[in-house]
Amino acid sequence: MPGKIDQRLAELKITLPEAGNPVFNYVPFVTVGNLVFMSGQLPRADGKLAYAGKLGRDLSVEQGKAAARICAINLLSQLKVACGGDLDRVVRCVRLTGFVNSDPEFAEQPQVINGASDFMTEVFGDKGKHARTAISAGGLPAKAAVEVEAVFEISV
Secondary structure (H helix, E strand, C coil): CCCHHHHHHHHCCCCCCCCCCCCCCCCCEEEECCEEEEEEECCEECCEECCECCECCCECHHHHHHHHHHHHHHHHHHHHHHCCCCHHHEEEEEEEEEEEEECCCCCCHHHHHHHHHHHHHHHHHHHHCCEEEEEEECCCHHHECEEEEEEEEECC
8 A cells, every 4th residue: 555655746747767776876865874864966857857958048947846756756766765665664855965967157056956955844744844055056966957966854
């Protein structure tokens, strides 16, 4: 029987992709006690980078928000693995850090990362509210538009 969070994802018409394996020398997450530290996720969908380029030059804020939402979906895929397949173990989303591949004059990083923040509260309700930082980056891996990392508290 699916848990509450899986049911919520179904209501939102979201199917989590299979959690990908890192291509470099790191792990997708590290669990320390009841905290899960998640490696940054890019906006990959259907095996491809969905959004590449710089915000403020190549992409709009709305496109950046969509990219951040995909990053958040990918975070949940990895988190589900960290939770042994049971997202109902999530106590709360503690922190998100969003990196926005930005043109030097672009200053709307917080609005872009709202795509990830909004998604966490859509899925987890009040448990999805978190501390956050939105940072401009001169470049990201594969020229990705956005990268988002997270810390979650889970029940052990």
